[in-house]
Amino acid sequence: MLIVCLLKGVPAKTTQVVTVSGVLKREEMELVLNPHDVKVLEAAYYVKRTMGGKIVGISMGPEPKIAPIMNDLYQPVEESRFVPHVSYEGLDERIILSDRKMAGADTWATSYTLACGIKRYLENHHRAVDMLLESVKTKPAQEAYADAEKLYSENMLPNYIFSKLPTLRNSLMARYLAGEVGKEEVVSELERHKQALNKFIILAGMKTSDGETGNTGPQTAEALSQMLGRLVPSIAFVKDFEISPETGHVIAVRKVGGVIQKLRTTLPCLLTIEAHYEPRVPSASYQKTVRANRYAGKMKKTLVWDAEYIGADPQKIGFAGSPTIVGPGYEIGKPPTQKFVGETLVFKKDFEKFEWNGKSYGPFKRGDNVNNLPEELVKKLKEEQAVGVFTLEDLFEEVLGGLKVVARAV
Amino acid sequence: MSLEQYRDVWAYCVKEDDHITRPSREILAAARKVADQLEQDVVAVLVGYGLNGAVDDAIAHGADKVVYADEPWLKSYQCLPYTRVICEMVEKLKPYAFLFVADELGRDLSPRVAYRLNTGLATDNINLAVEDYYYGPTNTTYKKIIAQIRPDFATRVAKIYTPRHRPQIASIRPGNFDPLPPDPTRRGQKIRFTPQPHEEDFVVQVLEETPVPKSTVDLEGAQVVVSLGLGILRDGRGNPRNPREGYELGSKLVELIREKLGVKAELGATRALIYAELKELEGLITSERQVGQTGKTVAPEVYIAVGISGSVQHRVGMIRSKKIVAINNDPQAPIFQLAHYGVKADLYEVLPKMIEYLEKR
Numbered sequence: 033m034l035i036v037c038l039l040k041g042v043p044a045k046t047t048q049v050v051t052v053s054g055v056l057k058r059e060e061m062e063l064v065l066n067p068h069d070v071k072v073l074e075a076a077y078y079v080k081r082t083m084g085g086k087i088v089g090i091s092m093g094p095e096p097k098i099a100p101i102m103n104d105l106y107q108p109v110e111e112s113r114f115v116p117h118v119s120y121e122g123l124d125e126r127i128i129l130s131d132r133k134m135a136g137a138d139t140w141a142t143s144y145t146l147a148c149g150i151k152r153y154l155e156n157h158h159r160a161v162d163m164l165l166e167s168v169k170t171k172p173a174q175e176a177y178a179d180a181e182k183l184y185s186e187n188m189l190p191n192y193i194f195s196k197l198p199t200l201r202n203s204l205m206a207r208y209l210a211g212e213v214g215k216e217e218v219v220s221e222l223e224r225h226k227q228a229l230n231k232f233i234i235l236a237g238m239k240t241s242d243g244e245t246g247n248t249g250p251q252t253a254e255a256l257s258q259m260l261g262r263l264v265p266s267i268a269f270v271k272d273f274e275i276s277p278e279t280g281h282v283i284a285v286r287k288v289g290g291v292i293q294k295l296r297t298t299l300p301c302l303l304t305i306e307a308h309y310e311p312r313v314p315s316a317s318y319q320k321t322v323r324a325n326r327y328a329g330k331m332k333k334t335l336v337w338d339a340e341y342i343g344a345d346p347q348k349i350g351f352a353g354s355p356t357i358v359g360p361g362y363e364i365g366k367p368p369t370q371k372f373v374g375e376t377l378v379f380k381k382d383f384e385k386f387e388w389n390g391k392s393y394g395p396f397k398r399g400d401n402v403n404n405l406p407e408e409l410v411k412k413l414k415e416e417q418a419v420g421v422f423t424l425e426d427l428f429e430e431v432l433g434g435l436k437v438v439a440r441a442v
Numbered sequence: 443m444s445l446e447q448y449r450d451v452w453a454y455c456v457k458e459d460d461h462i463t464r465p466s467r468e469i470l471a472a473a474r475k476v477a478d479q480l481e482q483d484v485v486a487v488l489v490g491y492g493l494n495g496a497v498d499d500a501i502a503h504g505a506d507k508v509v510y511a512d513e514p515w516l517k518s519y520q521c522l523p524y525t526r527v528i529c530e531m532v533e534k535l536k537p538y539a540f541l542f543v544a545d546e547l548g549r550d551l552s553p554r555v556a557y558r559l560n561t562g563l564a565t566d567n568i569n570l571a572v573e574d575y576y577y578g579p580t581n582t583t584y585k586k587i588i589a590q591i592r593p594d595f596a597t598r599v600a601k602i603y604t605p606r607h608r609p610q611i612a613s614i615r616p617g618n619f620d621p622l623p624p625d626p627t628r629r630g631q632k633i634r635f636t637p638q639p640h641e642e643d644f645v646v647q648v649l650e651e652t653p654v655p656k657s658t659v660d661l662e663g664a665q666v667v668v669s670l671g672l673g674i675l676r677d678g679r680g681n682p683r684n685p686r687e688g689y690e691l692g693s694k695l696v697e698l699i700r701e702k703l704g705v706k707a708e709l710g711a712t713r714a715l716i717y718a719e720l721k722e723l724e725g726l727i728t729s730e731r732q733v734g735q736t737g738k739t740v741a742p743e744v745y746i747a748v749g750i751s752g753s754v755q756h757r758v759g760m761i762r763s764k765k766i767v768a769i770n771n772d773p774q775a776p777i778f779q780l781a782h783y784g785v786k787a788d789l790y791e792v793l794p795k796m797i798e799y800l801e802k803r
Contacts, residue, residue, distance in 0.1 A: 290463075291519075355560070432703060
């Protein structure tokens with residue numbers, strides 16, 4: 033079973049954020065794994081232990097910035113600057129989607145790009161099985177076995193088709209080589225495997241700590257649905273889920289629209305994993321199947337795929353493919369007037385417009401700040417106790433004294 | 443398809459009992475704001491079963507029209523069937539803009555809808571405006587498009603535009619618009635859609651639905667919110683204090699405001715205080731009281747920040763409060779930059795005085 037994790041590099045510190053006219057310049061900041069993606073890795077590891085298969089992490093971003101994250105996802109790292117602690121065995125495969133043309137993407141273009149990457153990943157596996165089918169059909173068993181061995185070493189075939197594990201001596205190709213199964217049986221078994229490849233699961237974080245949208249998961253499912261010509265459902269904010277090795281069904285629990293929903297879906301599907309998710313303990317009774325469904329093992333090298341390799345339409349990726357444009361940002365404004373207890377000078381009573389030294393002042397209301405008045409006048413008003421320092425009592429009176437029962441539409 | 447053919451501002455409303463939810467009423471108010479500037483209509487969109495009361499409630503809260511699909515097979519919310527129905531409505535009636543609530547349902551649904559309609563989605567907005575937008579690279583001015591305003595992840599807000607695609611889809615954070623006062627005499631056009639179910643949309647089955655127990659904490663509806671931060675752990679001299687004391691002072695204050703002033707008041711808290719998981723506050727300060735980016739957005743008449751430094755994440759949750767009072771003994775605390783009233787003193791001295799003031803009333 034193919035277990036796909038969508039991962040993202042986010043700025044290590046929000047203070048490091050560099051933008052040029054609203055577009056994030058990721059290449060100029062150090063990136064770390066999105067903290068919400070930890071739950072994705074835990075969920076993926078649960079699925080792998082329950083079903084077998086392999087975990088691939090896919091991330092879109094500038095290769096130099098994503099590579100350190102991916103390196104630390106190969107296996108658990110005690111102290112990593114890029115990846116927090118996760119209880120798992122690391123990722124079997126890691127792919128970076130990196131291309132200048134992908135820069136400046138909004139969630140639509142990001143999802144399109146990720147879906148292209150997933151589609152290519154699936155196609156690569158389909159192609160591997162097709163190659164083996166072809167060699168089983170046209171070549172002697174020994175040569176087909178050698179081809180299978182090569183594909184196995186590239187992590188493209190699960191143990192039950194080919195294996196070098198001593199516990200899995202009776203893989204399909206081993207039995208074929210030994211003459212225990214015929215060509216027809218091998219062909220139909222490989223056809224079945226091709227179908228099973230379509231029963232993948234995609235896991236994504238509920239959101240990222242930088243963009244905070246949570247759009248990419250559901251949108252990637254939609255993009256992939258369109259590319260594959262079949263619906264890949266998405267379930268967002270999954271708090272708990274179970275996957276059944278018998279039926280291949282996923283049962284997920286999530287909160288939505290005032291209710292807790294318990295949902296059942298078949299594969300393929302995409303889940304976004306909520307922050308409170310805790311993985312279940314995989315059942316021990318399927319360990320043999322799990323082993324048979326596993327692959328050779330982890331691939332050390334992180335793959336880097338560009339737009340052309342994943343067959344992405346240049347008009348649909350990066351800034352060019354993004355329907356939204358980020359305009360200029362601005363600061364959240366300061367309130368117009370501020371009063372500090374024990375500091376700010378305020379009027380202690382109402383004043384009509386008045387003359388002083390030939391100039392007119394006012395009107396003032398009780399509580400108004402005393403600003404830009406001549407020092408002499410302030411001194412005089414202070415003596416008359418008409419102005420004074422803002423006190424706690426003044427504050428209570430002003431803030432709480434004026435409160436009435438205001439009917440709010442509820 | 444020319445962009446000029448797209449008209450009206452839609453708001454995706456969610457039914458609750460025989461009316462629509464409060465956040466739905468808020469986005470109707472948001473839709474009203476931009477529709478009036480555009481001289482277009484506000485259209486409420488409802489999908490579900492048993493919608494009569496909700497349809498009328500949407501009209502009373504500012505919708506000029508309601509487009510709805512009322513079918514037994516739409517009773518439970520499900521992403522795929524709802525996405526299909528909504529996309530069919532959009533393709534037929536071509537709205538100019540489309541608003542969703544940025545809650546779990548809106549975040550599950552709106553991304554798929556936006557992707558399928560091949561248009562942009564601006565998430566988590568706190569405000570909307572109608573503007574002319576000049577776009578340099580193509581030297582084009584897009585007239586009267588919607589500026590979708592959301593908190594930026596630094597110290598700012600950013601405007602997101604969807605200039606070349608329709609509808610312009612935006613989700614709105616709850617708590618940023620006041621619902622319009624209900625007007626039961628308002629009349630509106632009701633347009634019923636009768637979609638057909640598609641089998642493949644039901645690949646996800648709802649096995650069970652349990653209502654989430656209603657929270658007794660109503661932060662969004664409160665006129666006064668007293669929020670506590672990590673500052674309650676120390677007094678003005680820097681000596682440790684049992685946070686329970688701070689909690690009790692805060693609760694007492696809330697209680698007195700309710701009792702003496704007759705207004706709705708609630709106790710809030712910062713994320714930092716809640717996630718500190720202090721033994722002394724166990725069961726007292728829970729996440730339903732959290733104000734801020736990942737909690738609730740509040741806009742009360744008076745917001746009293748007690749021992750809160752004022753992080754950006756907290757700010758976005760309370761910046762719309764009419765009067766902000768900050769009590770903090772650190773004169774450098776950023777909260778003082780946005781407070782209308784500042785008390786740079788020990789909260790363990792200020793709160794008892796405030797309580798005393800109210801007790802005398």
